[in-house]
Amino acid sequence: xxxxxxxxxxxxxxxxxxxxxxxxxxxxxxxxxxxxxxxxxxxxxxxxxxxxxxxxxxxxxxxxxxxxxxxxxxxxxxxxxxxxxxxxxxxxxxxxxxxxxxxxxxxxxxxxxxxxxxxxxxxxxxxxxxxxxxxxxxxxxxxxxxxxxxxxxxxxxxxxxxxxxxxxxxxxxxxxxxxxxxxxxxxxxxxxxxxxxxxxxxxxxxxxxxxxxxxxxxxxxxxxxxx
Amino acid sequence: xxxxxxxxxxxxxxxxxxxxxxxxxxxxxxxxxxxxxxxxxxxxxxxxxxxxxxxxxxxxxxxxxxxxxxxxxxxxxxxxxxxxxxxxxxxxxxxxxxxxxxxxxxxxxxxxxxxxxxxxxxxxxxxxxxxxxxxxxxxxxxxxxxxxxxxxxxxxxxxxxxxxxxxxxxxxxxxxxxxxxxxxxxxxxxxxxxxxxxxxxxxxxxxxxxxxxxxxx
Numbered sequence: 001x002x003x004x005x006x007x008x009x010x011x012x013x014x015x016x017x018x019x020x021x022x023x024x025x026x027x028x029x030x031x032x033x034x035x036x037x038x039x040x041x042x043x044x045x046x047x048x049x050x051x052x053x054x055x056x057x058x059x060x061x062x063x064x065x066x067x068x069x070x071x072x073x074x075x076x077x078x079x080x081x082x083x084x085x086x087x088x089x090x091x092x093x094x095x096x097x098x099x100x101x102x103x104x105x106x107x108x109x110x111x112x113x114x115x116x117x118x119x120x121x122x123x124x125x126x127x128x129x130x131x132x133x134x135x136x137x138x139x140x141x142x143x144x145x146x147x148x149x150x151x152x153x154x155x156x157x158x159x160x161x162x163x164x165x166x167x168x169x170x171x172x173x174x175x176x177x178x179x180x181x182x183x184x185x186x187x188x189x190x191x192x193x194x195x196x197x198x199x200x201x202x203x204x205x206x207x208x209x210x211x212x213x214x215x216x217x218x219x220x221x222x223x224x225x226x227x
Numbered sequence: 228x229x230x231x232x233x234x235x236x237x238x239x240x241x242x243x244x245x246x247x248x249x250x251x252x253x254x255x256x257x258x259x260x261x262x263x264x265x266x267x268x269x270x271x272x273x274x275x276x277x278x279x280x281x282x283x284x285x286x287x288x289x290x291x292x293x294x295x296x297x298x299x300x301x302x303x304x305x306x307x308x309x310x311x312x313x314x315x316x317x318x319x320x321x322x323x324x325x326x327x328x329x330x331x332x333x334x335x336x337x338x339x340x341x342x343x344x345x346x347x348x349x350x351x352x353x354x355x356x357x358x359x360x361x362x363x364x365x366x367x368x369x370x371x372x373x374x375x376x377x378x379x380x381x382x383x384x385x386x387x388x389x390x391x392x393x394x395x396x397x398x399x400x401x402x403x404x405x406x407x408x409x410x411x412x413x414x415x416x417x418x419x420x421x422x423x424x425x426x427x428x429x430x431x432x433x434x435x436x437x438x439x440x441x442x443x444x
Contacts, residue, residue, distance in 0.1 A: 149372065152368065153365075153368070156361075156364065156365055156368060157365070159360070159361060160358060160359050160360075160361060160362075160365070161359045162357055162358060162359055165357075166354060166357075166358060166365070169350045169353055169354065170350060170354065170365070170368075170369055173343060173346045173347040173350050173373070173376075174347065174369075174372045174373065174376050176343050176376075176380060176383070177376065177379035177380055177382075177383040180383040180384065180387050181383055184386075184387055201386070202386075205379070205382060205383060205386075208379075209379055212375060212379075213372070213375070216371065216372065216375055220291060220368055220371060223291045223292055223294075223364075224291065224364055224368055
């Protein structure tokens with residue numbers, strides 16, 4: 001394995017080990033996502049049934065909000081243990097550290113989604129599993145795009161005093177395309193019959209977004225993280 | 228640009244004084260009536276905003292990779308100018324929409340994109356102001372990401388709208404309208420450049436003053 005891959009894997013393994021031991025971020029993120037779903041249910045459920053397409057929106061808003069929380073927490077942990085400096089001082093390519101962190105957050109969010117999607121499907125009787133592969137494609141591509149931007153900004157904000165308020169300010173305007181693509185793609189899958197062409201097109205857009213923003217993040221991580 | 232500033236300012240002033248005459252004499256659009264004249268400053272302010280967004284993104288990248296503090300100051304100036312022109316577009320857009328579609332906010336693709344880009348750069352200004360130490364780098368990243376996000380916003384919002392019933396009136400320019408329109412565009416772009424220069428100059432002066440204070444201490 002190359003140096004780059006090894007560093008990324010080690011960072012990922014470190015984060016995963018801590019998380020599996022405590023389950024702190026996964027459990028809090030999941031709880032928050034479920035609360036989000038419930039709050040939105042009160043707004044969109046009318047006489048026992050849900051407004052058309054709303055379940056797609058609820059799912060993605062829950063992912064985005066809970067994702068922001070998870071992003072903040074993963075770096076908060078580094079800050080408490082004062083390991084940010086250690087990570088940055090390590091004789092390793094900075095971009096590899098970013099990739100490791102990104103993979104950790106993507107895995108975390110996908111584990112949360114695995115539990116969140118059936119819940120949304122059940123609560124709103126949404127046929128989310130009609131095209132499981134396309135839905136999985138949308139979720140993975142969307143999560144990678146969201147986390148690619150989020151990981152970079154959260155890492156930059158570690159040293160900032162106002163990080164709690166700054167992360168959403170930075171993150172949401174930039175990730176609007178992800179939300180639109182995710183919601184519209186999921187809504188296309190929920191229509192009867194599921195519109196595969198439109199869902200596929202949104203996955204394509206998400207993949208382009210992922211490629212551009214992961215490249216940008218790798219490119220800017222080094223100059224952004226120097227003190 | 229510094230030496231040409233005053234003559235260019237005079238030209239811009241003359242252009243903005245002459246523009247109302249030109250716009251008033253432009254052909255009267257029969258369905259939209261007088262409201263159609265909004266077009267002559269709505270679209271140019273949109274052009275000016277994107278010019279400023281582009282300048283802000285490019286200068287931020289220069290600041291981040293070449294570590295030139297002067298580029299950061301130009302980026303800050305461009306960010307403010309972008310928000311200013313964006314605000315103009317966002318105020319005049321609904322005025323047009325009210326007359327054309329009967330609602331203030333039609334969720335038309337272009338209006339929505341304008342709002343989102345505006346939001347990105349308002350965020351940029353907020354980060355600059357309240358980001359604390361290191362905010363300049365944070366803001367630079369926001370500007371670069373914001374610039375690269377524009378095509379994605381454009382495509383996603385455009386598709387989002389076109390899948391649904393569309394109520395857009397595509398502005399095709401009949402004879403007699405392109406002249407005043409491009410005149411307005413030129414005037415707005417010139418104003419945009421002048422504002423950015425003046426604002427960047429202020430930032431440069433501030434930095435120079437800070438350097439002097441430091442020297443004194």
